[in-house]
Amino acid sequence: RMANKYMACRNDIHRYDAPFMAVYKSLIPAEEELEKQRQLMAQLENLVAKEWPHAKLYLYGSCANSFGFPKSDIDVCLAIEDDDINKSEMLLKLADILQSDNLQNVQALTRARVPIVKLMDPVTGISCDICINNVLAVVNTKLLRDYARIDARLRQLAFIVKHWAKSRRVNETYQGTLSSYAYVLMCIHYLQLRRPPILPCLQEMDPTYSVRVNNIRCVYFDNVERLSNFGSNNRETIAELVWGFFNYWAYAHDYSNTVVSVRTGSILGKREKDWTRRVGNDRHLICIEDPFETSHDLGRVVDKFSIRVLREEFERAAKIMHQDPNPSAKLFEPY
């Protein structure tokens, strides 16, 4: 395994930039789809305002972080500053209101890990999950979106990686593989560590944005229009970055001892986080630190079986990027 660690990039890599860009472009949702999402959002805002005038609705997840595929469901968070709300009662009330407004398949899932109301809008065909006061997800959505505005290569890389993960079925947390959120963080981290760097570390800069959520201070530099030239000294292109990303996760990452951290823009030791042994169901076989909930390892869903699946898929991808004659097709061949 380690013999391959310093594998050089193939010298015809730039031939594959155009095909990978074509894949990327085919994955971007059309403007009319985004318009439909806004339309549904406006309708929901209206309904909610009638019952809870002080509540606010936020989009989060892939429909708002700029890493969404076409036909994605939308994730909505209803934020209400009221200490003694009963979430279940509120969700049931919300379900009632939505049902009377002709929204379909309305279901309140009050016992789920994250309680939600599900619905489908027959006008736009969009499905939607609404949760209550999951403000941290709204804030980490903004962080991802802000990173995407700094350098276009993040969105390109993350779309390719997400598409690969979905095609190869390693984007299924209930089966012990990683969430889309984790993959996007891995891409951000990879671009922070390029030399010269393609992305900065926003949480290490003088903060211009600050909120407090459940006693977690979320602060970072969000004036990202000022950073639009940040990565310009690095000329790496999409095919090179896809190659480098998979090469890193296949051969160079130290799974036994390290944690990738977007918060610090660096690689941390498992020891300093006390993530060296299994605690309950958290095994820490691949460690990705949440940028705000720093005690939270996004790799904790990975177990001793799925870590093998994951690493074999990273190696397969690295080999394809290294030598396959048609990597922009082969990479995404269904599992």
Ligand code: ATP
């Ligand atoms: P997809 O296109 O696969 O639906 P997604 O961006 O919606 O991608 P999910 O992994 O479904 O990604 O997560 C939705 C949102 O929920 C994320 O953007 C993030 O804000 C939040 N989230 C998901 N998983 C976690 C987690 N383990 N910890 C904290 N927040 C999370």
Ligand code: MG
């Ligand atoms: Mg989602």
